[in-house]
Amino acid sequence: MLPSITILSLLALATFSIPCLSQTTKHDFYVCAAVNKNYVIGSKIVTTSGLHRSDDAGDWQHVGINDPSIFAVSFDPRNRDVFYTAALNGALRTLDGGKSWRIMTSWDITEPKDICVDPHAPDTVYLAHPGGVAVSKDQGKTWLRLEKGLPERGKYTQTIEADRVRKGRVLAGCETGIYLTQNGARSWRRVLQTKETVNDIQQSPHNPETWVAVTQSSGAWASQDNGQSWIPFPDVPSEAALYNITFDPTDPKRLAIGSYTYGVLTSEDKGETWTTRNEGLPDPHRVWRIGVHTDTGRLLASVYQNALFVSDDFGRTWSKEGLEGSAINSFVFLPKERK
Amino acid sequence: MKSNFITSLLALFLFAQIVNAQPSYEAAHPSLDVIEDPIQRRAEYMARVNEVIEWRADIVKNGLAEKMDLASVSANLRLGRNIDECSARVIEMMQTPGSGPFWMLPSVCAAFSGKDLLSQEARDAIRESWRTTYQLRGDTENHFAMYYTMLYLMSEMYPNEPGDTWYTGKSSEENLAESRDYLIDWMDLTTTIGQGEFNPTHYIGEYAIPMLYLVSWAEDPEMQMRGKMTLDWLFAGLAANTLNGVLRGPNSRTDDSSVIERWNSLTSFFSWINFGNCPPTKGFSWGNYYGVVAENYEMPEVIYRIATDRDGSFEQRDLKRSRHQWRYSDVGKAPIYKTTYITDDYGVGSYQGGMADPIQTHVWDVTWKTPDPRGLHPTMFSAHPYSAPKGMQAYFNVRPDTMVTAVAAEGKPSYDVADKLVGCSPYEQVFQDLDTIVALYDIPKGTRFEQVNGFFSKDLKNLSEDKSGWIFAQGGDAYLAYFPLAPYHWEAHMRYSRLPSTGNGYRYERIDSGSQVLISPHVKNGTILQAAATSEFANFEAFKKAIRALPLEFTLEPTPNVKMRSLRGKDISFEYGSAPKVDGKAIDYSKWKLFEGPYLNAEKGSRKLEITHGRLKRTLDFNTISISDSVIP
Numbered sequence: 001m002l003p004s005i006t007i008l009s010l011l012a013l014a015t016f017s018i019p020c021l022s023q024t025t026k027h028d029f030y031v032c033a034a035v036n037k038n039y040v041i042g043s044k045i046v047t048t049s050g051l052h053r054s055d056d057a058g059d060w061q062h063v064g065i066n067d068p069s070i071f072a073v074s075f076d077p078r079n080r081d082v083f084y085t086a087a088l089n090g091a092l093r094t095l096d097g098g099k100s101w102r103i104m105t106s107w108d109i110t111e112p113k114d115i116c117v118d119p120h121a122p123d124t125v126y127l128a129h130p131g132g133v134a135v136s137k138d139q140g141k142t143w144l145r146l147e148k149g150l151p152e153r154g155k156y157t158q159t160i161e162a163d164r165v166r167k168g169r170v171l172a173g174c175e176t177g178i179y180l181t182q183n184g185a186r187s188w189r190r191v192l193q194t195k196e197t198v199n200d201i202q203q204s205p206h207n208p209e210t211w212v213a214v215t216q217s218s219g220a221w222a223s224q225d226n227g228q229s230w231i232p233f234p235d236v237p238s239e240a241a242l243y244n245i246t247f248d249p250t251d252p253k254r255l256a257i258g259s260y261t262y263g264v265l266t267s268e269d270k271g272e273t274w275t276t277r278n279e280g281l282p283d284p285h286r287v288w289r290i291g292v293h294t295d296t297g298r299l300l301a302s303v304y305q306n307a308l309f310v311s312d313d314f315g316r317t318w319s320k321e322g323l324e325g326s327a328i329n330s331f332v333f334l335p336k337e338r339k
Numbered sequence: 340m341k342s343n344f345i346t347s348l349l350a351l352f353l354f355a356q357i358v359n360a361q362p363s364y365e366a367a368h369p370s371l372d373v374i375e376d377p378i379q380r381r382a383e384y385m386a387r388v389n390e391v392i393e394w395r396a397d398i399v400k401n402g403l404a405e406k407m408d409l410a411s412v413s414a415n416l417r418l419g420r421n422i423d424e425c426s427a428r429v430i431e432m433m434q435t436p437g438s439g440p441f442w443m444l445p446s447v448c449a450a451f452s453g454k455d456l457l458s459q460e461a462r463d464a465i466r467e468s469w470r471t472t473y474q475l476r477g478d479t480e481n482h483f484a485m486y487y488t489m490l491y492l493m494s495e496m497y498p499n500e501p502g503d504t505w506y507t508g509k510s511s512e513e514n515l516a517e518s519r520d521y522l523i524d525w526m527d528l529t530t531t532i533g534q535g536e537f538n539p540t541h542y543i544g545e546y547a548i549p550m551l552y553l554v555s556w557a558e559d560p561e562m563q564m565r566g567k568m569t570l571d572w573l574f575a576g577l578a579a580n581t582l583n584g585v586l587r588g589p590n591s592r593t594d595d596s597s598v599i600e601r602w603n604s605l606t607s608f609f610s611w612i613n614f615g616n617c618p619p620t621k622g623f624s625w626g627n628y629y630g631v632v633a634e635n636y637e638m639p640e641v642i643y644r645i646a647t648d649r650d651g652s653f654e655q656r657d658l659k660r661s662r663h664q665w666r667y668s669d670v671g672k673a674p675i676y677k678t679t680y681i682t683d684d685y686g687v688g689s690y691q692g693g694m695a696d697p698i699q700t701h702v703w704d705v706t707w708k709t710p711d712p713r714g715l716h717p718t719m720f721s722a723h724p725y726s727a728p729k730g731m732q733a734y735f736n737v738r739p740d741t742m743v744t745a746v747a748a749e750g751k752p753s754y755d756v757a758d759k760l761v762g763c764s765p766y767e768q769v770f771q772d773l774d775t776i777v778a779l780y781d782i783p784k785g786t787r788f789e790q791v792n793g794f795f796s797k798d799l800k801n802l803s804e805d806k807s808g809w810i811f812a813q814g815g816d817a818y819l820a821y822f823p824l825a826p827y828h829w830e831a832h833m834r835y836s837r838l839p840s841t842g843n844g845y846r847y848e849r850i851d852s853g854s855q856v857l858i859s860p861h862v863k864n865g866t867i868l869q870a871a872a873t874s875e876f877a878n879f880e881a882f883k884k885a886i887r888a889l890p891l892e893f894t895l896e897p898t899p900n901v902k903m904r905s906l907r908g909k910d911i912s913f914e915y916g917s918a919p920k921v922d923g924k925a926i927d928y929s930k931w932k933l934f935e936g937p938y939l940n941a942e943k944g945s946r947k948l949e950i951t952h953g954r955l956k957r958t959l960d961f962n963t964i965s966i967s968d969s970v971i972p
Contacts, residue, residue, distance in 0.1 A: 107487065107518075113736065
């Protein structure tokens, strides 16, 4: 059974990020954060890393496993106690809100970077990993390598996003470009060729036909036709890697890009022009992840192994908001549960 | 994420400072006599095993029971001593477990060593830590080998337990099946297309110790047998690549110290304990975890003799494989063609160049025999100091901007340093014929570090720069001739000395080692090296005269190209980007076997290794999981 329109709408909002704050917010705010500096395999983990949720007081509460390698989390829209993470050991799943976990993949899938529950068929989970794309149709119990149409070499996959409106459509950001499936990963075709890895793909919360993407060395791109064709954003530099891109769910004209080299780039005219917004961020402004709070439009920037910074004027000024020493891999917002 | 190996070494080094004398480390170099009597051979092996265990256990006798680590706990348990102290210490340590294979291995060692000795509370503490503490699998082949062997053994020790009692969330049977599948797949790769982390100076322990644990503790007879066969496979490779116990030739992984002081690596521990033909390293390092159950391995005579009982020079050619390349490459596991030529006096080894691993690889060298290898730098080689974020990204699933800095902070300080000596390069191609090396470099303009570095040891004698362009020197009983194809200058070799941590990664200072580095700041470049035994010539001048007389032509534009006659009378022609030729015939690497030489032979894809010495022959057959020994008529 398909989820209701209400749930789909809420899920759409849930793909974007915003920080904690107060009891007035409508969404719970989660981050996947590594808090260990210079962690090496075998070290004792002396800090708390992994999934954190901001409570009503704005304090971060750790959820689940203390794992510095969690890159992404995706929730089952039917039951928020069911969610999946992409981490060093593979895809993990909890059925009880993080109290207990299971590594769902085996030895042959390692270090996935992104994971996405299909909003139209939540038993289906898409996994972006270095070997390509894996799909589970049974809540992660078994996995299939559904890669027809992906190249034998060049299918390293960094990011994967399911279309929240059209069933069976998924976009994967790979080493050689963006690949689109319209049949639930039974086959893929390349819709954008890039020289190096596509680092992030996002669907607009305002217009589901609009998608944006950023890459390691090919700049930033937009599609206005459901990901079928792509045009580059003008003014966005491409000499160094762009890590991620986000819409502002509260303002359809606003976009932001995070980059270790360039820091924060923002646009307030739907990507026509871009401005660097690093004043007030630590120097060097090594932005690991950028996000926008779904409820408030507050701009969020994780500065690598430094802290979370926030801006209430879309990057013109910044202030530190905690999570000292962290590198945040993703921001996630979920509608608050009714109590 | 990089391994915590150096942390472990440091901890063991510090441990070594607080306990008693280490006899074999401090003693004179051991005898190189071949022990013919198998009973005496085994007795001496067991004496070395016992030295390790006793030394490690003695921390309690020294009044430092509260400082025991899991190696010293295991050593005491092995000896049946201080059981109460061991139990107390285990309970204490299990309150703050580690987070990956470098913790899993020691905890398994203690769990099995104390299976019938530790208190129930202590055993429960270990078991509970495997439920509560999430273990990270790591990202390298040695991490996986340790992770899955340890998970296999623990799951076998505690069968029929549900997923909620394991950090994986999987039941004992599921853990066991997954671990077994991985280990068999890894053995299959190794026995068909070659070892990944081949000839490592330190990481041999990360494979040998897990395999010994399978031999010692696996209940499944097939996995026991697989462990034993893989140990034989590893040690046969060690035997054929050592001279007087010291590892020779290229390394998939090494470090800034071991690439220079060739003896100072964990392989020397394994040569010492197995063959008794070199001193062990200080504190036995990670070998303490091997020593605890080393009695469970019986060194086959045929392997022992390959290491210790040579009859002249030999060339061994092996097929290996690169670290897996996830992206930016047409191939995932690239073939590595490795050559080792070892005489009574020196060894010359190489692989054909290119990237075997983005960090810590060593491509070629000549190393010479010394009466005692401790503290010496008996080696000569050149390398391009390649450093590139995209090069890292091919093998590591990381963003481009942090990895270069991170590896330096994680114990590989030279990665992004111009005068580094460890590492391979996509712009280096190497050809070896017996004791002749031709290394060519075609480094694109704009590449970070447009130079080639050559290492010249403080232990060389009679170093001279000849008008002919050759640089002559003598190392031990080897004469050496090094020809740089482009101009150069000399710089002091600055070794890395570890400083106390300030809590934010490793720190080092650099100290003049007394050796020198030849810096050749030219992108079209190359090195020719010719080695010979001093016994082949009346004197050093005669060697120089012979070298000067060798026909040699080279050009650097448009690509480096060498035509020469070797000291062994071979006409070698080698142009960067083309197959090298010997006496007009191009080398066909596609016909390279898995092993080919007087001691080790295997066909590619065969899963079957024949180990021979004289009339002795042992066959390891992974198709039938069997070992057969025979005496050739």
